[in-house]
Amino acid sequence: MFALAEDEVLSRTRGLEAELAEARSKIKQLESRIETDALLDIFNRRGFERELTRAVLQVNRYQRTAAVVFIDLDDFKSINDRFGHLAGDATLKAVAETSAMPGLRRSP
Numbered sequence: 001m002f003a004l005a006e007d008e009v010l011s012r013t014r015g016l017e018a019e020l021a022e023a024r025s026k027i028k029q030l031e032s033r034i035e036t037d038a039l040l041d042i043f044n045r046r047g048f049e050r051e052l053t054r055a056v057l058q059v060n061r062y063q064r065t066a067a068v069v070f071i072d073l074d075d076f077k078s079i080n081d082r083f084g085h086l087a088g089d090a091t092l093k094a095v096a097e098t099s100a101m102p103g104l105r106r107s108p
Contacts (some may be wrong), residue, residue, distance in 0.1 A: 040096040
């Protein structure tokens with residue numbers, strides 16, 4: 001009977017370990033989603049702020065240099081107003097893809 005109980009404990013432990021691994025995987029996916037723009041697959045404000053903080057810490061710690069690039073699409077609203085939101089989305093995607101630099105875009 002003791003051996004059976006030990007087998008049950010081992011089986012339950014394996015099951016719980018598998019559930020934990022699945023939960024960790026889901027958490028990682030959710031964390032990625034909350035920091036990524038769904039349309040453009042680039043950092044949203046939250047992801048940008050996290051990465052900026054990380055970069056500043058690295059610059060200070062390792063005496064490196066860094067740059068921040070800001071892109072402003074002048075009169076972008078007129079694209080949405082004149083051609084519709086699908087055209088606006090396509091414009092944003094084209095700008096994001098064209099200006100993507102290492103570290104800016106998320107890996108799939």
